[in-house]
Amino acid sequence: MELVSASLLLLLCLCCILLASAWKSRNQRGQLPPGPTPLPLLGNFLQLDRTNVIHSLEKVSSDPRWGVVFANGERWRQMRRFSLTTLRNFGMGKRSIEERIQEEAQCLVEELWKTQGAPFDPIFNLSRAVSNVICSIVFGNRFDYEDEKFITLNKLIFKRFRFAGLALAQLYNAFPGILEKIPGPHHVGSKCSQEIIRFISERIKLQQATLDLNAPQNFIDCFLVKMEQKQNPATEFSLENLVMTTFNLFFAGTETVSTTLRYGFLILLKHPQVQEKIHQEIDAVIGSERAPTVEDRGRMPYTDATLHEIQRFSDILPMSLPHTVTRDTRFRGYLIPQGTYVYPLLSTVHFDLEEHKTPEAFAPERFLSENGCFKKQNAFLPFSAGV
Template identity: 45%
Template sequence: MDAIVLLVLSLCCLLLLSLWRQSSERAKLPPGPTPLPVFGNFFQIDVKNISQCLTNFSKVYGPVFTVYLGMQPTVVLHGYEAVKEALVDHGEEFAGRGSFPMGERINKGLGIVLSNGNRWKETRRFTLTTLRNFGMGKRSIEDRVQEEAGCLVEELRKSNGSPCDPTFILACAPCNVICSIIFQNRFDYKDQEFLNFMNVLNENVEILSSPWMQICNNFPAIIDYLPGRHRQLFKNFTFTKHYFSSKITEHQESLDINNPRDFIDCFLIKMEQEKNNPKTEFTCENLFFSAADLFSAGTETTSTTLRYSLLLLLKHPEVTGKDTGGKQEIQKGTGRNTWSPVFCFSQGSLRN
């Protein structure tokens, strides 16, 4: 009986704390729908059509409004004008990242994606300069993209026009282009070490975008005491760290400061140049997280774009059939009265 009373009192205290916190915060934030204690606006948001739900909120509360994802207040910018005013006209003030407890637990504020302040500026500036030196945004990187596109097409041809799920193989292609810049070389699609790395990247994206991750980020104090998929995220982080550490060690053993081969070499050279700077942001740990961020940010986003592009081409065969400098074969499916498209991209069709 005493345990039940204690539990009820604890819940009441939690509700009162939540109400007090929300009321004090809401006075300083843009208007928005009234949140419930603990749950926030969860029951007012249509998770199946979040974009339309936010559009409806903007019609009531204006282009800048606040919604509570659990106990976490989130300011939403809706529409071109609001986004431009914040991110372009006041870009410096809005350059920082918000709180992401699960990410901070793993990367400790290092890298590019979740870092802030001077660390973010220095790491980002160095990364952009290095990537441009290796061809990012220039014609010189085209050869790497063309080589990988050829490997991708050959891999897709192995399906012989039969139905297949291209999700994984479409992720391997952009990942390999990034590998050629970070590690100097690409990997075969059957390389087991590369496949393990790809599986970990894909699983991380799936876990980080899951509803469970929203719960973990809203209640970070209980992360260490709960079972769940976030523990797999920690295991994947350990695997990734060992993977990158081995690559960094290989580069350290064969480093030629006069002839940097890739991103890791350039970072190691920068580390050597700043070894006497006690406040330097160029450390082995920051190298690991920066390289990991490049893979995380570049692989899934590009592969998703490719996947949607193929989907749109399948849905609009009249566009696929246009002469764009490439080639297309249409093979008649067997067993069904359907048509199965097989895409053969030439160099000209991939140039732009």
């Protein structure tokens, strides 16, 4: 009898929670942007097409130009400021980031020459080259392409990034509160992340043991120096944040750049006339006797326009990372409550008919003015939205 009574009480409480949630949602709907009515607890989870989440989100979105995102927190501010400053001024008179990229580009070319013209899969060569640039900045040294630990790291990053593009991962990102409590294959990404974090943590321990506070050699050293200063008791410079900041540099940089390069090669194979124009510009500005430099960019408008069009057209990150609204916000007459997750859909920007003529076509000319100079486009967000 007691078991029946307890079960009835539990069922009654659950019904009350569902009704309260539905009532709250109903009262808020008049102020929220228009969209499908969410279910209690589940939200719009069951209304999405799991085989094409992005298309589903585009259909339910209230406004294709809704591109406002928010980020918050002192941790984010301190980490972002430190990372940008350190990367911008990296080296303190030593080798610049540009020199490291030039060195790695030469190593990549030598690796490609080894194929002797035979067919090969460029995926891991490109990934290792980009990853090595980040390793050089973060750890202070590059790795040989055949180094076992380096190969394992890049396979993990590749697997984690590929998983992030699956519909299952996008559902997980959209409904973490539900799916993180349910066992299943959607936890694969988290397992890969933990392995990458373990690699980074081991490397940090090695650098802690040899750290010279007066002569930091790389990004991790600079962060460890900040940790030792401890001038502000509320500082965010902790070991945990060092690990996660380094992880973000690898994950955000390695596969995004290498995937863009792969898409670029495939696109250029389909557009030989674009290849020819780029070759002509390279021969005229750089020639064959030296490596390209950042200064060459201003004198190569067609190449610059092509790189921008590759980023727009490939659209490798159609769904940006979530941002949280830090306070109740009025936007175009609607109320977005504090704590709401906002997901900018970058595809709606890159393929907006109002901003791009024939967006489904690959056309570097859209980034060129009438006199052939490079022209910026407002509807261009390959590096996400928000700050």
